[in-house]
Amino acid sequence: MPGLMSRLSLIFKAKFSKALDRAENPNETLDYSYEAQLRQLQNVKRGIADVTTAKKRLELQYTSMQQQVEKLDGQARDALKANREDLAREALTRKAAVEGQLEGIMQQGQQLEAQQQKLIDGEKTLQAKVEAFRSQKEVIKAQYSAAEAQVRITEAASGIGEEMADVGLAIQRAKDKTDQMQARANAIEELTATGALEDYTSSGDDIDRQLAQISQTSQVDDELAKMKAQIGQGSGAPKELGGEEAT
Amino acid sequence: MIVRLLGEGQFRVDDSLLTQLNELDDTVEQAVEAGDERALWAGLQALAEAVREHGEKLSDDELAPSDAVIPPEDLSLEEARELLQDEGFIPDVPVEQPS
Numbered sequence: 001m002p003g004l005m006s007r008l009s010l011i012f013k014a015k016f017s018k019a020l021d022r023a024e025n026p027n028e029t030l031d032y033s034y035e036a037q038l039r040q041l042q043n044v045k046r047g048i049a050d051v052t053t054a055k056k057r058l059e060l061q062y063t064s065m066q067q068q069v070e071k072l073d074g075q076a077r078d079a080l081k082a083n084r085e086d087l088a089r090e091a092l093t094r095k096a097a098v099e100g101q102l103e104g105i106m107q108q109g110q111q112l113e114a115q116q117q118k119l120i121d122g123e124k125t126l127q128a129k130v131e132a133f134r135s136q137k138e139v140i141k142a143q144y145s146a147a148e149a150q151v152r153i154t155e156a157a158s159g160i161g162e163e164m165a166d167v168g169l170a171i172q173r174a175k176d177k178t179d180q181m182q183a184r185a186n187a188i189e190e191l192t193a194t195g196a197l198e199d200y201t202s203s204g205d206d207i208d209r210q211l212a213q214i215s216q217t218s219q220v221d222d223e224l225a226k227m228k229a230q231i232g233q234g235s236g237a238p239k240e241l242g243g244e245e246a247t
Numbered sequence: 248m249i250v251r252l253l254g255e256g257q258f259r260v261d262d263s264l265l266t267q268l269n270e271l272d273d274t275v276e277q278a279v280e281a282g283d284e285r286a287l288w289a290g291l292q293a294l295a296e297a298v299r300e301h302g303e304k305l306s307d308d309e310l311a312p313s314d315a316v317i318p319p320e321d322l323s324l325e326e327a328r329e330l331l332q333d334e335g336f337i338p339d340v341p342v343e344q345p346s
Contacts, residue, residue, distance in 0.1 A: 003269070003272035003273055003275060003276040004272060004275050004276060004279070004317075004318055004322075004327060004330060004331065005268065005269075005272040005275070005294065005315050005316065005317050005318075006269075006272065006315070007330060007331060008253075008315075008316035008317070008318060008330065009313060009314065009315045009316040011316075012312070012313065012316055013312070111321070115254075118254050118255070122254065122256075125256060125307055128307035128308065129307055129308070129310060131308075132307065132308035132309075132310060133310055136308075136310065155310065155311060155312065156310040157310075158312035159309070159310035159311045159312050160310050162251065162312055162313060162316075166251065166253055166254065169253060169254070170253070170254045170319075173254075173319070
């Protein structure tokens with residue numbers, strides 16, 4: 001089995017030589033492939049715009065989740081003031097789960113940021129190459145015999161096809177990444193909305209889950225103790241509490 | 248020899264670098280077989296760095312196909328396996344022909 005590097009270049013070569021085999025009149029081929037390039041360039045621009053939109057949506061969702069964290073914190077405080085430690089524990093447990101997920105999303109977001117910059121650079125390069133193709137095709141038409149032109153067209157068109165595929169792949173990967181993040185963010189939103197607490201460590205096996213639970217439990221215990229100290233528990237009678245989902 | 252770093256662009260490198268690149272490529276392949284993602288990333292990074300260090304970036308008006316193509320540094324194991332198994336990893340670029 002060949003290594004990744006050699007495998008990849010074989011795939012690229014196969015893809016583009018296949019497409020050019022059928023070329024008949026070199027001049028027509030040049031014009032048609034230039035038109036096809038312009039259309040593909042539009043697709044690339046749209047793809048990048050899609051990734052940008054998805055990323056913006058994630059940023060909004062991230063902000064609303066941060067607000068959830070603050071809200072849960074407030075609810076825990078209220079619960080403690082009302083001598084409802086069970087509710088406070090519940091709220092802090094959720095808060096810990098959301099916070100844990102938020103951190104992961106933020107890391108992925110930073111990776112995405114870097115990828116996005118590369119996409120924009122890639123689009124610029126592609127645009128410059130399409131422009132270069134446009135001027136080279138006129139030179140090829142004017143200066144070369146049909147046989148020579150064929151060789152040069154094959155070179156230039158495979159070169160640009162490779163560039164297109166490269167940017168296309170980068171867009172695909174960035175989209176996949178935003179989709180994953182979106183799914184993750186949605187899962188957290190659902191968690192905070194419905195109060196279903198079982199799934200907050202949905203990835204990983206049973207041991208991972210138990211370990212995560214233990215560390216969350218101790219985090220919650222610490223925070224409960226801290227809140228109790230701040231509030232000065234024991235003073236005053238229990239107050240009425242509107243329920244855990246009260247806003 | 249022209250080498251493409253996927254997501255980054257094309258570089259012209261001296262043919263003498265090929266031996267080193269092939270060796271690194273082998274370690275990358277072994278990492279995929281062993282299911283070792285860290286080793287995979289380390290190998291891909293070493294490949295990319297060798298090309299960046301010894302190569303010269305092609306200018307935007309050069310339209311040449313690459314002799315070797317190197318996958319992105321953050322390629323997942325899953326993507327790597329896909330790459331070794333079928334051609335689906337690389338998107339098709341339709342080249343339209345005059346009818």
